[in-house]
Amino acid sequence: MKTIVKASNLSYKINEKKLFHSISFDVCAGSALYVAGGNGSGKTTLLRMIMGISKPTRGSIESFANKEICFIGHKNALKQYLTVEDNLILSSLDTHLNLDKYLIDLDLNNSLDVTVANLSFGQQKKLALLRVFLNDSDLIILDEPCVGLDNNSQQILCSFINEEIEKDKCIIFSSHIQLDIEANILNLDRQ
């Protein structure tokens, strides 16, 4: 099985405080990694290291993704002054074959001409998640993807992730909500 992410002896220290120490893990294609831990345990930092945004204090991390990493973080990367449709154009999703299906599933099909600033927090999160649903990257990183989502949307997300794993994609996610996804667990509280 092809390794997509390989981390060796990762350590991260901020202001002399150790967030985690000497973590090693491999994530292969067709598998998921659930990064668990309490607030401030370094989950987001670890995910940002995988994307190459943050650098570890010690150790190394490599990503062998074929395409651009697909990432959803705490910030939705949506333009508040643009409509839903304009935001889809900005993400190059407006012509995607499955767009209509997911718009209906996420109940966003009647909001295409609504400005993002006028959507609720949950609707904005769903719009951001469309980037995940319609991507073709082999590495998907989700940082707290369920925040603000209703039960139906959470289930859509879980079934989507399970389908993607079956399609040999690699999913790495952190969440405080228990998700119905078969994944290896990396608990940062024990590091």
Place this chain on the structure above:
Amino acid sequence: MKIFYFELLKLRKKSRGWIGPILVFVLIMTAFPLTIEFLNEDLNQAFFSVLWIALMLVMMLATEDIFLEDYNDGSLEQLAIKNQSLALILGTKIFIYWILIGVPISFIGSFYGFGITRSFDLGLNVLPILLVTSYIFLNVFSFGNALSLTKGSVLGTLITLPLVLPLLVVLGKVVISINIGLNYFGFLVLLLGILSIIIVVIPLIISFIIRAHLE
């Protein structure tokens, strides 16, 4: 090409981002002759000084939140993990600002030059200088705003202001050349030389600064 279209779409929809600086420029250029004696013979000379200063201030205003919005909403994070060069994306962003703000202001400035000096040639001669200078100012002030991305734009302005002072000296020399009828082409080439270095180096430096901010 996609980046170009996306940045254009964003700025076009955020009309206050580009109409605001253009209106401020028009306001300064319209208000300036009202504050001094119309028959003053030095009006022509004073006009150019006001033109350069107005151009500099408006470019400073235009770049005030050039990266801040993308930083706050997480778009910069998304750009940083793209396979495309971040420097190229940021360079394109600055270029779009120049197309939507710098170019119209240059034409308006040239038009005012024609109106105040009543010399069509003078108005026309100043146009290429305005086009090149506005692009240089946009790059330099974007650099300042990237430096002070999370600290407010005042700090960035303070840092970059000394960098644009030599440029103002060159612009002063251009005006003297134009006024006494000398060939100012050499100054235009000098400004183009500065621009050719800046449009490569500044987006590259900004990309490193932004990656450091994201980290």
